[in-house]
Amino acid sequence: MIGLRKWRMPSQCPACSGELTVTRLECSHCGTAVEGRFDASPFARLTPEQQEFVAIFLRARGNIKEVERELSISYPTVRARLDAVLEALGYRVDRAALEEETREKQARRKEVLDRLNRGEITAEEAVAALKSL
Template identity: 35%
Template sequence: MIEGEFELPQLAQLGVEDQVFVTAFVRCHGSIKEMERIFGVSYPTIKSRLNRISQMLDFVETDPAPSRADVIDRLRRGDINAQQALSELEAGT
């Protein structure tokens, strides 16, 4: 048995209908025309629902700033110079 407090992933926190909608959107490869056909609703309805759902989800950073250790390691290896390292460290703060 596992005990503890755990937070559900964002998509799991959506209601069942919204989860079905997001799943359909992904399976349609983001085709709003296909979503119109599947759900039998208009383009503005699909867009409105997508906008509502997107506001419920936090943005996930897909290219996070490198950690200080990563920058220092790259500097030590000679992959970047001191000025580049300083720029990256300043940008990460």
């Protein structure tokens, strides 16, 4: 079917929101078709926005700071979007562990700033310590 507009494959039934099954594949060059029941890629479950996020994340080679910069969003927002992608792909996200990690990071930041405030480290040392967190 050369020349026809291609649409994004839906992953949910428009009537009941159930998962759709791919039953027909067709060659866009010669029109040959294959019918059966085929597993769709788990990435087909992602929204267009989530697919774009995954592309940016991969292009940044998983560097969250680079993703933050490219999307102009905060670290917690990057983590939240990554968690949403993981959940959409069927993986369990341990929110308690993530919250504990965030609390620990905030405590380490506060300690660095407290040490700077007490004059125990220089501003340059504080900046270096904060960047390494």
